[in-house]
Amino acid sequence: MKKNYLFTPGPTMVPPEVSLAEAQPMIHHRTPQFSQIFYELSEDLKYLFQTKTGEVFTLMSSGTGAMEACVANVLSKGDKALVVISGKFGERWAELCKCFGIETITIDVENGRVVDPSEIEAVLQKTEGIKAVFTTQCETSTGVVHDIQSISPLVKKHGALLVVDSITGIGVHPFFMDEWNIDVAITGSQKGCMMPPGLAFVCVNSSAWNVIEKADLPRYYWDFRKMRKELKNKTTPFTPAVSLVMAMKTAMDMIKKEGIENVWKRHARLAHATREGARALGLELFAGEYSSNVLTAIKAPPGIDVDKIIKRLRDETGVTFTGGQSELKGKIIRIGHMGYVNDFDVIVAIAALEKGLSEAGYLVELGKGLSTVQSILVSKK
């Protein structure tokens, strides 16, 4: 019998409470009932982004839709943008900017490493008139976490807007919209939010409105000005994904009940245990000291076909990891531990990793990773 454990970097596992909320009978969206849920959710989302001054819009799309919306709302024809690329998702910012005809300057960071904030400052100093800097907090394709807190003041100093893809950051790593002075940040439902795919959230701080009001790139469905106007009426400009909104309200209730600081601590602890478990098996971490708490990226041991291990585990046991994308294909295993994950889930993950490696002929002393994980989880609170 297979039992599904989704240790993938999105979609992630969904709590039964959230699935049940999603299954509630449909209601019409132009009703006081929906407005009440939507209003409460929009307020709760401010807590998720740690903002008092920002507004959070719910977009009916995957994360990339929110990325496109940011580009379309913040930039104008003839603008220059700076994009930090440290993997697939940074690359996506650059593709989007180019798609809208924006002059795009990139900082290319080696896979598995993070940007040095001073490099951003150097480009801002050298290049006149950069309107916005687009960055990623957690680069899910390589497993690193960037130091957004240090990047922000440098961007501000040069008068540019800071737009952060925190799609796997928010709800996993500490993130402070107001305190860090972020202008625009986004997250998605299917990563740290314990939700199915289908919603994305954009937080726009008061500092960004001046630019957004005047921006002149074409936008219709993704127009933040329309969303802002309708949010004041406790609703959305177009038909929302009613069921997902109801599910997200429940997911937010769970996050509030645990407390966001405890959510961050849980992820740090589980990530630490998973990393140490992998190390105990003689494996090397792809992102080393830059590893995020979103996922553990492990280098493929020489001569071991990790994609075959991943496929076999998934098809035979239901435990799903992911491999690398593009140039990282066959080079890494990614074990996601974000969202609805607890101690015993990461124990399952490490046990499955031991099984997969052992069956593939990689010398593992069975239980070595597991005992390391157990001793971390038992001794630490």
Ligand SMILES: *Cc1c(COP(=O)(O)O)cnc(C)c1O
């Ligand atoms: C998942 C993800 C996205 C968006 O992907 P979608 O498939 O559109 O939801 C963007 N950035 C990061 C860092 C991600 O992890």
